[in-house]
Amino acid sequence: MRILKDILYKVSMESVVGNTAVAINNIHFDSRKVEMNDVFVAITGTVSNGHDFIEKAINQGALVIICEELPTNIVNGVTYVQVANSKEALAFMASNFYENPSDKLKLVGVTGTNGKTTIATLLYDLFTKAGFKVGLLSTVKVMVGDTLYEAVRTTPDSLTINYFLAEMNAEGVEYCFMEVSSHGIDQHRTTGLEFAGGIFTNLSHDHLDYHSSFAEYRDVKKRFFDELPASAFALTNVDDKNGEVMLQNTNAKQYKYGLKNYADYKAQILENQFTGLLLKINDQEVWSRLIGNFNAYNILAIYSAAELLGLEPLENLKFISELHSVNGRFQYVISSEVKITAIVDYAHTPDALKNVLETINAIRTKNEELITVVGCGGDRDRTKRPKMGHIASALSSKVIFTSDNPRTEDPDGIIEEIENGVEPQNFNKTLSVTNRKQAIKTACQMAKANDIILIAGKGHETYQEIHGEKHDFDDLKIVSEFLKQLKK
Numbered sequence: 001m002r003i004l005k006d007i008l009y010k011v012s013m014e015s016v017v018g019n020t021a022v023a024i025n026n027i028h029f030d031s032r033k034v035e036m037n038d039v040f041v042a043i044t045g046t047v048s049n050g051h052d053f054i055e056k057a058i059n060q061g062a063l064v065i066i067c068e069e070l071p072t073n074i075v076n077g078v079t080y081v082q083v084a085n086s087k088e089a090l091a092f093m094a095s096n097f098y099e100n101p102s103d104k105l106k107l108v109g110v111t112g113t114n115g116k117t118t119i120a121t122l123l124y125d126l127f128t129k130a131g132f133k134v135g136l137l138s139t140v141k142v143m144v145g146d147t148l149y150e151a152v153r154t155t156p157d158s159l160t161i162n163y164f165l166a167e168m169n170a171e172g173v174e175y176c177f178m179e180v181s182s183h184g185i186d187q188h189r190t191t192g193l194e195f196a197g198g199i200f201t202n203l204s205h206d207h208l209d210y211h212s213s214f215a216e217y218r219d220v221k222k223r224f225f226d227e228l229p230a231s232a233f234a235l236t237n238v239d240d241k242n243g244e245v246m247l248q249n250t251n252a253k254q255y256k257y258g259l260k261n262y263a264d265y266k267a268q269i270l271e272n273q274f275t276g277l278l279l280k281i282n283d284q285e286v287w288s289r290l291i292g293n294f295n296a297y298n299i300l301a302i303y304s305a306a307e308l309l310g311l312e313p314l315e316n317l318k319f320i321s322e323l324h325s326v327n328g329r330f331q332y333v334i335s336s337e338v339k340i341t342a343i344v345d346y347a348h349t350p351d352a353l354k355n356v357l358e359t360i361n362a363i364r365t366k367n368e369e370l371i372t373v374v375g376c377g378g379d380r381d382r383t384k385r386p387k388m389g390h391i392a393s394a395l396s397s398k399v400i401f402t403s404d405n406p407r408t409e410d411p412d413g414i415i416e417e418i419e420n421g422v423e424p425q426n427f428n429k430t431l432s433v434t435n436r437k438q439a440i441k442t443a444c445q446m447a448k449a450n451d452i453i454l455i456a457g458k459g460h461e462t463y464q465e466i467h468g469e470k471h472d473f474d475d476l477k478i479v480s481e482f483l484k485q486l487k488k
């Protein structure tokens with residue numbers, strides 16, 4: 001049992017109607033989950049308005065209503081707390097409700113357009129190897145020590161975050177690494193958390209359906225660093241155009257990593273091959289199984305963060321050399337008979353796609369063709385579609401445009417928007433096959449010995465969402481099966 005006034009600590013209240021000394025059972029922001037003596041937080045959403053469900057929540061037993069506007073009908077015996085921002089209030093209440101679990105471990109947040117899952121997951125792996133109990137909140141999975149939970153969002157809502165952090169406290173977890181998405185920051189999902197550090201990866205085009213401009217997208221990411229406490233570290237990629245911008249107003253201790261510009265943590269790529277990267281990090285050589293220039297940045301960020309958290313440099317490098325790629329990030333299979341390499345990668349932004357294609361192009365020889373299978377998600381930023389169409393067709397030998405997760409959109413409509421980005425000189429390289437499985441099969445049939453197939457956009461995902469329905473779908477499994485069938 002918790003007392004309402006205790007969990008309202010740090011919440012900026014505009015008015016209160018009723019008693020705040022009441023004992024409450026649980027907190028919910030979805031009226032459908034409310035039970036006896038719960039708090040219902042009414043949130044103004046993008047699809048519906050939580051304030052419309054206040055009466056329903058009370059009928060289900062809500063004892064407390066947190067809202068931005070008081071309803072006209074005030075029910076006797078119910079406490080109403082009016083706040084300026086319900087999402088922010090929810091975040092503070094969630095921390096208080098779970099007894100501020102982020103204070104009891106070292107929480108590190110990773111933000112940026114690409115590389116969050118890779119860095120957070122590999123830091124989880126590295127600290128686990130170093131003998132610590134570790135937690136992870138990522139796009140792919142949630143880990144509480146060794147226990148695996150399904151991840152629904154990249155950055156869960158504040159109640160879910162604090163729930164898992166409290167589970168981590170109970171399990172004796174010392175470090176937790178989490179992805180901090182721009183939606184998460186904007187919607188105050190991470191407000192009130194006590195971070196020990198923040199890492200910035202890079203900033204490029206994504207989510208411009210949600211944020212009104214690139215500048216707003218950048219400023220939302222920056223807010224994460226603005227809000228870090230002085231005790232935390234703020235670690236930024238100094239080679240990214242916006243790397244230093246992130247640090248402009250932070251109170252945290254500032255550190256920079258980079259390959260090109262002056263930095264506290266510096267790396268150099270000595271070798272970049274299909275089998276991995278040989279790097280020099282602060283004058284020490286280290287071999288990694290991860291592939292491609294962009295992974296040199298990820299590895300350097302991991303190394304720097306681990307050192308800032310107190311790991312010895314040599315131990316740090318040893319564990320880094322043992323790390324494997326994250327599910328769906330440059331995962332590959334090579335067919336045994338005809339030596340066709342199929343790579344599955346989660347590149348779903350123009351920049352990620354360009355990086356992956358350039359990585360493959362830097363490694364493949366002239367005789368080896370690169371066949372790319374790619375699409376774009378529905379109900380998401382449309383402006384990245386033609387950009388990805390252009391990049392895929394310019395940097396591949398052949399491209400098959402197909403569906404990603406069309407969600408509620410018409411799959412062929414999305415493909416048309418991707419095709420619009422293809423320049424005339426690349427027209428003859430492209431074809432479109434709406435059915436993703438069929439598209440992968442076509443790529444396998446087109447490939448000759450030693451060719452490379454890149455299947456981009458869905459990485460670790462094990463489903464495809466078409467017309468709002470999820471079906472089982474796994475790029476790696478499907479391509480492996482087709483490659484097995486090919487006896488050329």
Ligand SMILES: CC(=O)N[C@H]1[C@@H](OP(=O)(O)OP(=O)(O)OC[C@H]2O[C@@H](n3ccc(=O)[nH]c3=O)[C@H](O)[C@@H]2O)O[C@H](CO)[C@@H](O)[C@@H]1O[C@H](C)C(=O)N[C@@H](C)C(=O)N[C@H](CCC(=O)O)C(=O)O
Nearest residue numbers: 029030031043045046047048050053153154155157181183
């Ligand atoms: C655009 C967006 O981020 N939307 C999030 C937002 O939903 P919303 O504002 O649209 O909510 P809404 O459906 O309008 O409902 C408003 C309120 O009414 C409540 N409600 C609704 C119906 C009802 O009967 N009773 C009721 O109380 C809802 O619970 C909600 O509190 O708040 C919800 C609760 O936290 C989120 O689940 C939801 O994520 C949606 C599902 C989503 O797809 N989000 C994606 C875009 C996202 O967040 N992605 C990022 C990763 C991006 C990246 O970097 O790649 C992530 O961190 O996962």
Ligand SMILES: Nc1ncnc2c1ncn2[C@@H]1O[C@H](COP(=O)(O)OP(=O)(O)OP(=O)(O)O)[C@@H](O)[C@H]1O
Nearest residue numbers: 113114115116117118139154294329345346347352
């Ligand atoms: N440092 C990086 N710079 C640019 N591209 C990268 C970087 N790291 C990974 N990528 C590319 O971006 C893809 C997604 O990587 P990852 O899942 O680590 O990013 P993310 O930031 O977690 O993405 P999401 O926003 O979907 O959670 C990878 O499959 C790879 O193609």
Ligand SMILES: N[C@H](CCC[C@H](N)C(=O)O)C(=O)O
Nearest residue numbers: 348376377380404405457458
């Ligand atoms: N976190 C991203 C993932 C995109 C993955 C891609 N496969 C898609 O479905 O668009 C989003 O929800 O926008």
Ligand SMILES: [Mg+2]
Nearest residue numbers: 116117139154
């Ligand atoms: Mg991620």
